[in-house]
Each structure stands twice: as structure tokens, then as C-alpha cells.
Amino acid sequence: MNKRCIGCGAPLNNDEQICRRCFRLQNYGEYQEPITTNEDYLKIISNINKDELVIYVTSLLNININYLEKFNNVILVLTKKDLLPKSVQDYKLIKYFKDRYPNFKEIEVISSIKNYHLDELYHKIIKHQTSKNVYVIGYTNSGKSTLINKLIKNYSDKEPQITTSIFPSTTIDKINIPITNHLTIIDTPGIVSPTSIINHIDHSMLKKITPKKTIKPRTYQIKGKGSLIIENLLRLDYDTKETSMTIYISNSVNIIRVKPSNPKMQDQAKKTIFISDNEDLIIEDLCFIKFTKRTKINIYTDIDVGLNTRDNLI
Ligand SMILES: Nc1nc2c(ncn2[C@@H]2O[C@H](COP(=O)(O)OP(=O)(O)OP(=O)(O)O)[C@@H](O)[C@H]2O)c(=O)[nH]1
Ligand SMILES: [Mg+2]
Structure with missing residues (x-):
């Protein structure tokens, strides 16, 4: 041999x-x-x-x-x-x-x-x-x-x-x-998986999004419309009656809340996802986000990353 x-x-x-x-x-x-x-x-x-x-x-x-x-x-x-x-x-x-x-x-x-x-x-x-x-x-x-x-x-x-x-x-x-x-x-x-985010980012970003310690989930109580920007990776716009949104993502990843009127990243490719009650949104190999109530999500990103939903894992 x-x-x-x-x-x-x-x-x-x-x-x-x-x-x-x-x-x-x-x-x-x-x-x-x-x-x-x-x-x-x-x-x-x-x-x-x-x-x-x-x-x-x-x-x-x-x-x-x-x-x-x-x-x-x-x-x-x-x-x-x-x-x-x-x-x-x-x-x-x-x-x-x-x-x-x-x-x-x-x-x-x-x-x-x-x-x-x-x-x-x-x-x-x-x-x-x-x-x-x-x-x-x-x-x-x-x-x-x-x-x-x-x-x-x-x-x-x-x-x-x-x-x-x-x-x-x-x-x-x-x-x-x-x-x-x-x-x-x-x-x-x-x-x-071709749609895993790890195939589309540089080494320093890969280090940042790879969790090294127990994740501290980040919970947002949300009502109506709002926007989050995750690093320079993607923008997430939500529209909901009222729900909680908990993000399980590496603690080193920076998330900022911006006004929906802020145009940042809105020129990037847009995908719309409808989340039902008690579903997670999965952004492949980046994070999962737990929602309790139905929510409409627009994701803006030029990265070819997989977006999926499932019943709440946690
Ligand atoms: N926190 C944590 N990290 C882990 C654990 N197991 C593996 N890792 C990390 O996950 C990463 C990938 O681990 P590997 O064992 O190389 O994964 P693999 O499945 O063999 O990957 P391929 O050889 O590319 O198919 C490394 O950074 C590991 O340190 C674990 O139980 N906990
Ligand atoms: Mg291996």
C-alpha cells in the first residue's frame, strides 16, 4: 500500500x-x-x-x-x-x-x-x-x-x-x-456544502465567526420593523407583530441595530423568508436565530449563503 x-x-x-x-x-x-x-x-x-x-x-x-x-x-x-x-x-x-x-x-x-x-x-x-x-x-x-x-x-x-x-x-x-x-x-x-458561509469569507472572518467559548445568546425583543447588520456579512430586516429573536452566534461577531431607513447593504442581493411561529432561521455555518412568533425577514447579502428554517431547536 x-x-x-x-x-x-x-x-x-x-x-x-x-x-x-x-x-x-x-x-x-x-x-x-x-x-x-x-x-x-x-x-x-x-x-x-x-x-x-x-x-x-x-x-x-x-x-x-x-x-x-x-x-x-x-x-x-x-x-x-x-x-x-x-x-x-x-x-x-x-x-x-x-x-x-x-x-x-x-x-x-x-x-x-x-x-x-x-x-x-x-x-x-x-x-x-x-x-x-x-x-x-x-x-x-x-x-x-x-x-x-x-x-x-x-x-x-x-x-x-x-x-x-x-x-x-x-x-x-x-x-x-x-x-x-x-x-x-x-x-x-x-x-x-457550496452554500456554507465558510467557503465565501477570508481567514480572519472565519476565525471571528468560529465560536471558541460557550455562546452567550443575544436576545432582542422586537416589534414592527427593524434592521440588524451582522459584521459586513449581511443585513437582516424584520417585520413582525411582536416576538423575541435570539441569535446563537460566536461571541466575537459584531451585530449592530440600525434604523430601517438606513440604506447600508440594501444594494446587495435580497431574499425574503417567512418564519412561522416557533421556528429558527439558519444562516448556514454562521448562526441560527430563534423566533417565537411569525416574522417576515429580508436578508441582504452578496454572499451565496444557505438560508433555511426549522422548528425551534432550543
Ligand atoms: N468547541 C468545540 N469545538 C470543536 C469540537 N470538536 C471539534 N471542534 C472544532 O471544530 C473545528 C473542526 O474540527 P475537525 O475535527 O477538524 O473537523 P472535521 O469534521 O474533521 O473537518 P474535515 O476534516 O474538514 O472534514 C476545529 O476548530 C475543532 O477544534 C467540540 O467538541 N467543541
Ligand atoms: Mg477531519
């Missing part, structure tokens, strides 16, 4: 352990875009045997559940719980997903950074594995490699070595990690 980088899975053509790209990322935080594409990544996922155990990882901040139709044996892992306020209870999150996605074998709420519920997850993996191989899949940046590094640290006699970062497509090919004689975890490259 060809030698592979232990950081990202890329083929190596020398005797090093890690590739130049991982070396620069790990040591200098310098990011280089990979030459592999989302098609390559989807191919890796489609080659997984449908009866193998799959761990599907999604961040609680950017929930994205897709590409699972063919799999029979999937554990849903909701990670980065440390970023949500402590008052958010796991059992409620689990019920939310059970009600909407009844096919998962198990659902676990974890935080890899805080080592929260990893023992529980590990036992579930052992319980449901159908062979030695267990695959970890999900969108880019969801926290797959960070989770696997924690599994290596906690349950094997090896040192964690997979490269992780705030940048998209850190892992670019499969990486096989033997944990015990009976368990090999396989890391995979994350699925890339």
Missing part, C-alpha cells in the same frame, strides 16, 4: 510521516486549499458497505443531516455541546432528533473538547459495530477528526495525530486508525 499522511490521509511520495500541507497547518496555522474535491469525498462515502457501522457527526451549531439513505446502521453524534448554553438539556435535543429522524440506531450528545459523553459513545460503538471497521462521516468542520483523536487518546495506546483545524477540508482522504484489535475507526473527508 502507498504511504499516506497520518494527518490528512493524502498519499505521500517521501519518507515523512506527514505531508507539507499538514505540517504548515499544524505548525504555522497556514492553510492551503486541497486539490481534491467534494466529488472525491462523496465517492469515499458511497464506497462504504451499507451494513458497516457509520458514525454520522454533526455540530449542534450547524446541523446538516444528509447522504444517509443507503446506510442501515448509523449512530448520530451531535457534537460541540460545549458551545451551547449549559441550560440546554441533552434529553430534549435527543427527543428533537428522534422525532424527526427515527432511523438512527442511537443518538448521542457529546463534546470532544470537553471529553463529554465519550465513554457513552464508545460503548455504543462497541455495541453496534458489525465488523472491525467503523466509519466516521459528516460535513466538513463538523468535528470528526477531533472526535477520533479523543477516541485514540482515551481508548488506544497510541497518540492522536490527525490534523484538525477551523478551515474546510482538513482531512482529504480516508485514514484508518486501529483503536484495539477489534476496532478500527476510519476518518473520512467532510462533505462540502
Whole structure:
């Protein structure tokens, strides 16, 4: 077998352990875009045997559940719980997903950074594995490699070595990690969503919008018309009878309230969204906003970012 980088899975053509790209990322935080594409990544996922155990990882901040139709044996892992306020209870999150996605074998709420519920997850993996191989899949940046590094640290006699970062497509090919004689975890490259905001902003803005600490939700009591500007990223105009609007976004992101008559950013592309009672507005990979009552929203932005609604998560 060809030698592979232990950081990202890329083929190596020398005797090093890690590739130049991982070396620069790990040591200098310098990011280089990979030459592999989302098609390559989807191919890796489609080659997984449908009866193998799959761990599907999604961040609680950017929930994205897709590409699972063919799999029979999937554990849903909701990670980065440390970023949500402590008052958010796991059992409620689990019920939310059970009600909407009844096919998962198990659902676990974890935080890899805080080592929260990893023992529980590990036992579930052992319980449901159908062979030695267990695959970890999900969108880019969801926290797959960070989770696997924690599994290596906690349950094997090896040192964690997979490269992780705030940048998209850190892992670019499969990486096989033997944990015990009976368990090999396989890391995979994350699925890339073209409408994720992380593909459209520079590195300093990416650092700013990536939450590092527990989010302090920002609540606005709103009535009638009003406007918010989030960094230089987008403008949000609302029109509502009366509701509360709570934004779950990185604490470092600047939000200002302006008068609706202020023309700032109104020359950018406009999208209108109707929020029903008790729905969230999701701005893909930037934030989610909880509304309690129906509201009309106009978003102004030239960024090709996904806008979606769902029932209130919290
Ligand atoms: N707060 C917090 N951050 C996390 C957690 N898990 C991962 N992260 C962060 O999320 C970012 C992405 O993590 P990775 O493990 O590289 O994500 P990935 O899913 O392997 O990404 P790709 O390899 O690009 O598919 C990094 O900045 C991690 O530090 C967690 O439990 N809590
Ligand atoms: Mg990774």
C-alpha cells in the first residue's frame, strides 16, 4: 500500500510521516486549499458497505443531516455541546432528533473538547459495530477528526495525530486508525456544502465567526420593523407583530441595530423568508436565530449563503 499522511490521509511520495500541507497547518496555522474535491469525498462515502457501522457527526451549531439513505446502521453524534448554553438539556435535543429522524440506531450528545459523553459513545460503538471497521462521516468542520483523536487518546495506546483545524477540508482522504484489535475507526473527508458561509469569507472572518467559548445568546425583543447588520456579512430586516429573536452566534461577531431607513447593504442581493411561529432561521455555518412568533425577514447579502428554517431547536 502507498504511504499516506497520518494527518490528512493524502498519499505521500517521501519518507515523512506527514505531508507539507499538514505540517504548515499544524505548525504555522497556514492553510492551503486541497486539490481534491467534494466529488472525491462523496465517492469515499458511497464506497462504504451499507451494513458497516457509520458514525454520522454533526455540530449542534450547524446541523446538516444528509447522504444517509443507503446506510442501515448509523449512530448520530451531535457534537460541540460545549458551545451551547449549559441550560440546554441533552434529553430534549435527543427527543428533537428522534422525532424527526427515527432511523438512527442511537443518538448521542457529546463534546470532544470537553471529553463529554465519550465513554457513552464508545460503548455504543462497541455495541453496534458489525465488523472491525467503523466509519466516521459528516460535513466538513463538523468535528470528526477531533472526535477520533479523543477516541485514540482515551481508548488506544497510541497518540492522536490527525490534523484538525477551523478551515474546510482538513482531512482529504480516508485514514484508518486501529483503536484495539477489534476496532478500527476510519476518518473520512467532510462533505462540502457550496452554500456554507465558510467557503465565501477570508481567514480572519472565519476565525471571528468560529465560536471558541460557550455562546452567550443575544436576545432582542422586537416589534414592527427593524434592521440588524451582522459584521459586513449581511443585513437582516424584520417585520413582525411582536416576538423575541435570539441569535446563537460566536461571541466575537459584531451585530449592530440600525434604523430601517438606513440604506447600508440594501444594494446587495435580497431574499425574503417567512418564519412561522416557533421556528429558527439558519444562516448556514454562521448562526441560527430563534423566533417565537411569525416574522417576515429580508436578508441582504452578496454572499451565496444557505438560508433555511426549522422548528425551534432550543
Ligand atoms: N468547541 C468545540 N469545538 C470543536 C469540537 N470538536 C471539534 N471542534 C472544532 O471544530 C473545528 C473542526 O474540527 P475537525 O475535527 O477538524 O473537523 P472535521 O469534521 O474533521 O473537518 P474535515 O476534516 O474538514 O472534514 C476545529 O476548530 C475543532 O477544534 C467540540 O467538541 N467543541
Ligand atoms: Mg477531519
